[in-house]
Amino acid sequence: MFEALTDKLQGTFEKLARKGRLTEDDVDEGLREVRIALLEADVNYKVVKDFVSRVRERALGAEVMRSLTPAQQVVNIVNEELIALLGKPSKMDLSGQPPHAVMLVGLQGSGKTTTAAKLALHLRKQGQRPLLVAADVRRPAAVEQLEILGKQMDLAVHGEGTSVPPPEICANALRRAKEAAYSVVIMDTQGRLHVDDQLMAELEQIKTRVSPAEILLVADAMTGQDAVTVAQEFHGRVGLTGLILTKMDGDARGGAALSMRSVTGVPIKFLGVGEKTGDLEDFHPDRLASRILGMGDVLTLIERAEEVFDHEHALKMEEKLRTATFTLEDFLDQLQQVKKMGPMSQVLDMIPGLSSLAAQIPQEITDQQLVKIEAMINSMTRAERQSPRIIGGSRKRRITRGSGTTVQELNQLLSQFRQIQKMMKQMSKGRIPDVLSMFR
Amino acid sequence: MFGRGKKIEQSLTRTRRSFFGRISKLLGQDELDNEVWQELEELLIQADVGVATTIDLVQTVRDQAQSQGLEKAALVEEAVRQELLGMLGPGSTRPTYTQNGLWVILVVGVNGSGKTTSIAKLARYHQQQGRNVLLAAADTFRAAAVEQLKIWGQRLGADVVAHQPGADPAAVVYDAIQAGQARGADTLIVDTAGRLHTKYNLMQELAKIYRVIKKQIPEAPQETLLVLDATMGQNALSQARTFKEAVDVNGIFLAKLDGTAKGGIVFAIAAELGIPIRYVGTGEGLDDAAEFDVQEFVAGLFEESSHPTA
Ligand SMILES: Nc1nc2c(ncn2[C@@H]2O[C@H](COP(=O)(O)OP(=O)(O)O)[C@@H](O)[C@H]2O)c(=O)[nH]1
Ligand SMILES: [Mg+2]
Numbered sequence: 026m027f028e029a030l031t032d033k034l035q036g037t038f039e040k041l042a043r044k045g046r047l048t049e050d051d052v053d054e055g056l057r058e059v060r061i062a063l064l065e066a067d068v069n070y071k072v073v074k075d076f077v078s079r080v081r082e083r084a085l086g087a088e089v090m091r092s093l094t095p096a097q098q099v100v101n102i103v104n105e106e107l108i109a110l111l112g113k114p115s116k117m118d119l120s121g122q123p124p125h126a127v128m129l130v131g132l133q134g135s136g137k138t139t140t141a142a143k144l145a146l147h148l149r150k151q152g153q154r155p156l157l158v159a160a161d162v163r164r165p166a167a168v169e170q171l172e173i174l175g176k177q178m179d180l181a182v183h184g185e186g187t188s189v190p191p192p193e194i195c196a197n198a199l200r201r202a203k204e205a206a207y208s209v210v211i212m213d214t215q216g217r218l219h220v221d222d223q224l225m226a227e228l229e230q231i232k233t234r235v236s237p238a239e240i241l242l243v244a245d246a247m248t249g250q251d252a253v254t255v256a257q258e259f260h261g262r263v264g265l266t267g268l269i270l271t272k273m274d275g276d277a278r279g280g281a282a283l284s285m286r287s288v289t290g291v292p293i294k295f296l297g298v299g300e301k302t303g304d305l306e307d308f309h310p311d312r313l314a315s316r317i318l319g320m321g322d323v324l325t326l327i328e329r330a331e332e333v334f335d336h337e338h339a340l341k342m343e344e345k346l347r348t349a350t351f352t353l354e355d356f357l358d359q360l361q362q363v364k365k366m367g368p369m370s371q372v373l374d375m376i377p378g379l380s381s382l383a384a385q386i387p388q389e390i391t392d393q394q395l396v397k398i399e400a401m402i403n404s405m406t407r408a409e410r411q412s413p414r415i416i417g418g419s420r421k422r423r424i425t426r427g428s429g430t431t432v433q434e435l436n437q438l439l440s441q442f443r444q445i446q447k448m449m450k451q452m453s454k455g456r457i458p459d460v461l462s463m464f465r
Numbered sequence: 466m467f468g469r470g471k472k473i474e475q476s477l478t479r480t481r482r483s484f485f486g487r488i489s490k491l492l493g494q495d496e497l498d499n500e501v502w503q504e505l506e507e508l509l510i511q512a513d514v515g516v517a518t519t520i521d522l523v524q525t526v527r528d529q530a531q532s533q534g535l536e537k538a539a540l541v542e543e544a545v546r547q548e549l550l551g552m553l554g555p556g557s558t559r560p561t562y563t564q565n566g567l568w569v570i571l572v573v574g575v576n577g578s579g580k581t582t583s584i585a586k587l588a589r590y591h592q593q594q595g596r597n598v599l600l601a602a603a604d605t606f607r608a609a610a611v612e613q614l615k616i617w618g619q620r621l622g623a624d625v626v627a628h629q630p631g632a633d634p635a636a637v638v639y640d641a642i643q644a645g646q647a648r649g650a651d652t653l654i655v656d657t658a659g660r661l662h663t664k665y666n667l668m669q670e671l672a673k674i675y676r677v678i679k680k681q682i683p684e685a686p687q688e689t690l691l692v693l694d695a696t697m698g699q700n701a702l703s704q705a706r707t708f709k710e711a712v713d714v715n716g717i718f719l720a721k722l723d724g725t726a727k728g729g730i731v732f733a734i735a736a737e738l739g740i741p742i743r744y745v746g747t748g749e750g751l752d753d754a755a756e757f758d759v760q761e762f763v764a765g766l767f768e769e770s771s772h773p774t775a
Pocket of ligand 1: 133134164216218574575576577578579580581582583659720721722723724746747748749753
């Protein structure tokens with residue numbers, strides 16, 4: 026189910042290639058896989074239809090038909106088109122005269138309140154003076170929620186309880202911001218259904234009162250086919266300036282982003298990746314594209330590792346991943362680092378589709394194992410560590426004698442190492458590795 | 466049915482008109498051509514039924530149509546209905562609530578799916594049956610989650626057992642069961658913090674809550690409900706799978722069915738995981754909920770089928 030698209034396409038095209046030349050029908054059969062992959066990722070049916078016909082047009086061009094690697098060609102086109110459709114990352118537009126009003130809007134439960142706090146923190150880091158506005162007077166304790174978050178992070182919150190109408194609260198907050206020199210006013214509006222005419226009208230009123238610099242739709246990454254309707258309605262009523270996709274730390278493929286982006290044309294500005302106030306990330310079209318296609322997210326994995334590994338290490342690891350050069354010395358180093366990084370299961374969470382396997386992974390490599398591995402690697406020559414291929418029978422005997430281990434243990438290490446090398450290669454190609462086999 | 470069923474009826478009818486009404490119209494056509502099958506596929510996918518489930522379903526019905534020589538589209542309707550019914554299973558019978566002893570409902574789900582609101586609705590439902598309801602505020606993580614539940618408790622006139630923010634949720638649940646038994650409450654509903662099913666530690670925490678309940682009352686929790694947002698797409702299936710593994714979910718509360726989303730993923734959830742859909746949420750108020758009725762739901766899909774012009 027979570028096979029990468031490349032694999033599926035490879036299979037399809039290999040079957041077809043045996044017939045000799047590819048025909049238009051053959052390409053269509055390949056595109057069927059693309060279509061299914063996108064639908065599985067929750068991209069809207071109609072958006073998929075348009076998308077696939079665009080890809081088809083390009084795929085029927087000479088580049089694919091004559092290629093020796095048609096599957097790879099199609100994947101490239103799909104990837105390019107996806108990245109193009111997802112659009113470039115875009116910053117918040119705070120160019121006018123402060124205070125800048127920012128409205129967060131969206132369905133119930135999409136994550137507006139948490140996002141408001143994250144955004145305030147993010148903007149404060151950039152030197153802004155944010156004021157949060159508790160404009161959700163309907164959901165029980167929504168005002169308290171924002172006030173608590175504000176207190177925790179030492180952010181100012183403007184609240185007027187639950188009996189003042191939200192447009193009034195927002196206008197008052199803006200006035201207060203002018204007087205007290207706040208530079209950004211972030212309005213946490215209540216969740217509403219796009220079909221709720223009365224509540225949608227309320228958003229229009231707020232907009233009229235505060236002339237916002239940004240109106241951001243906060244949407245759940247897990248949203249299904251209806252994402253297009255939601256985005257269209259909100260955009261039609263208030264004119265969105267950007268999208269924020271939340272709960273991206275789960276294993277949803279996030280196809281809704283593509284749907285919403287393609288019906289509104291507004292840029293994706295941020296991704297929410299956790300419940301903590303620091304968990305707001307910039308959007309990278311290439312990463313999201315490979316996630317939607319089910320190809321894992323190597324780059325985010327690296328970034329996550331960066332939090333634990335020191336920076337230089339992370340850069341080195343990235344380089345190794347990309348070039349798939351990796352020595353036994355690195356292996357030892359990695360093992361030690363991975364131990365620091367915590368349970369492998371957390372690392373696996375980063376790879377869509379693998380998180381369910383995470384529970385089956387041993388929680389950590391035992392210390393004892395690590396001591397032996399360390400001893401074996403220390404007994405190797407530099408040349409051996411860098412190209413373990415040269416380790417034959419006599420070298421093995423020397424190493425095991427030097428480290429007080431058995432040939433069997435050394436063989437196991439070498440085979441684990443080969444597995445990892447293979448995995449690195451696959452990851453650098455954007456394929457999901459068979460991580461499970463690594464620690465058997 | 467909760468809340469005298471008024472709003473629910475309305476919102477379910479809307480569901481039928483927009484989605485199932487279209488199928489009906491389609492299947493009311495005379496000719497069974499390719500377009501009919503394609504449209505059926507499109508309708509199902511757009512309702513979040515999922516591409517694999519949809520392809521299977523359409524194929525099954527197509528094969529049937531062929532082998533049984535069904536020529537008119539209208540005849541296919543019954544086949545589609547039977548397939549969809551089959552996927553939802555027999556439906557769950559309303560549980561027989563314990564007369565003495567505590568009936569415990571554990572409510573779980575991802576962040577923002579509608580747990581706390583749905584709990585308030587369930588509490589109301591139990592109160593309407595003359596049961597004494599106690600609530601446990603075991604979401605000790607999200608800011609003001611306890612206050613949110615307390616406000617509902619006030620509106621319902623139901624007591625809420627709560628600890629300090631950040632407290633161990635399992636300890637809250639332990640106390641709530643003690644309190645429920647001491648006070649002779651009939652129903653205890655446990656609110657838990659939203660969590661993504663991919664977070665291993667948080668799922669472990671939930672499993673611990675489940676064990677704490679079981680340890681005190683072996684037959685509890687009698688209901689473990691997963692609250693799903695009807696707006697969610699295919700990810701809901703993997704949510705259901707993981708939550709079921711952790712806490713043996715035995716019912717779905719499908720919230721937010723008052724929007725334009727159809728919640729079609731429940732077909733796959735019921736068919737693959739055998740979890741029955743128990744309730745639907747159709748708004749933000751205490752009365753905006755209903756028991757999920759399989760027959761009615763699926764029959765509703767085709768209500769307009771015999772009158773394609775209507
Ligand atoms: N329209 C609608 N909104 C709902 C429904 N159920 C819950 N909500 C809203 O969804 C939001 C999140 O609900 P909440 O109960 O706090 O979710 P929790 O985080 O899972 O506890 C709130 O704004 C609720 O009012 C429903 O059936 N329909
Ligand atoms: Mg809650």
